[in-house]
Structures are given as structure tokens and as C-alpha cells.
Amino acid sequence: MPNRHWFAHHRQGDSDRPATATSRPSSHARPDPDTAGAPEPRQEPAAATRAGGVWAAMVAVVLLAVVLIVFLLSNTAQVEVSFLGLRGELPLAIALLIAMVAGIVITLILAATHLTRLRHRVRRRQ
Numbered sequence: 756m757p758n759r760h761w762f763a764h765h766r767q768g769d770s771d772r773p774a775t776a777t778s779r780p781s782s783h784a785r786p787d788p789d790t791a792g793a794p795e796p797r798q799e800p801a802a803a804t805r806a807g808g809v810w811a812a813m814v815a816v817v818l819l820a821v822v823l824i825v826f827l828l829s830n831t832a833q834v835e836v837s838f839l840g841l842r843g844e845l846p847l848a849i850a851l852l853i854a855m856v857a858g859i860v861i862t863l864i865l866a867a868t869h870l871t872r873l874r875h876r877v878r879r880r881q
Contacts, residue, residue, distance in 0.1 A: 823852075826848060827846075827848040827849075827852070828848075829848070830846065830847040830848035830851070831846050831847070831848065832846065832847050833845065833846060833847075834846070834847045834850055836850050
């Protein structure tokens with residue numbers, strides 16, 4: 756039966772006797788208590804606060820607004836748009852903005868429907 760102690764590390768070619776402190780690899784050597792320094796104090800990560808999250812969200816919204824304004828100012832060319840038999844001309848940026856908002860609204864409706872179904876399933880199981 757093999758010896759499963761930490762000091763029983765065998766290398767290929769070693770005899771069947773357990774490794775001793777002198778034959779043990781240096782990676783397995785225990786530190787000398789007299790020379791070992793005091794353990795370094797462990798720094799705890801800064802706890803995330805709700806205020807920090809709000810500030811991060813505000814910065815993200817401001818950056819997104821700046822990008823959106825630059826996009827709108829860069830795409831002012833008039834384009835003709837037709838939808839469900841309606842025709843009209845409007846700036847390209849506004850047409851793309853309307854399409855984006857419509858996509859977001861459709862996605863939110865589908866997500867809300869899916870979450871409502873999941874909540875009903877959970878309530879039934881309880």
C-alpha cells in the first residue's frame with residue numbers, strides 16, 4: 756500500500772523509502788519558522804456600493820449620449836423612407852434612431868413575455 760503522506764514524494768528511480776527533508780524537492784520544503792517573515796496583511800477588495808454603481812451607470816449613459824449626439828450630427832443627409840405604404844423624407848440618423856428604438860421596444864416586449872411565463876411556471880411548482 757503506497758504511503759500517502761506529504762513527505763512520501765517519490766521521483767522515478769528513487770528507492771521505495773519515503774523522501775526525507777534532505778532529499779525532498781525544494782518546492783515541498785517547509786519554511787523555517789525563524790526566518791519566515793510575518794504574513795503580509797491581506798488587503799480586502801473595496802466593497803461595491805450602490806452609490807458607486809449609480810455613478811458608473813451615469814458615466815456610461817453620458818458617454819452613450821455623447822456618441823449618439825455625434826452620430827446624429829454626422830448623418831444629416833435626407834433619405835426617402837417607405838413603410839407600410841407610407842412615404843416620407845427624413846434625416847438618415849433619425850430613420851436609424853427610429854429603427855433602433857423600435858427594435859428595443861420589440862425586444863423588451865418579448866423579454867417581458869418570457870419572464871412572465873417563467874414566473875408563472877415557478878409559482879405553479881411552489
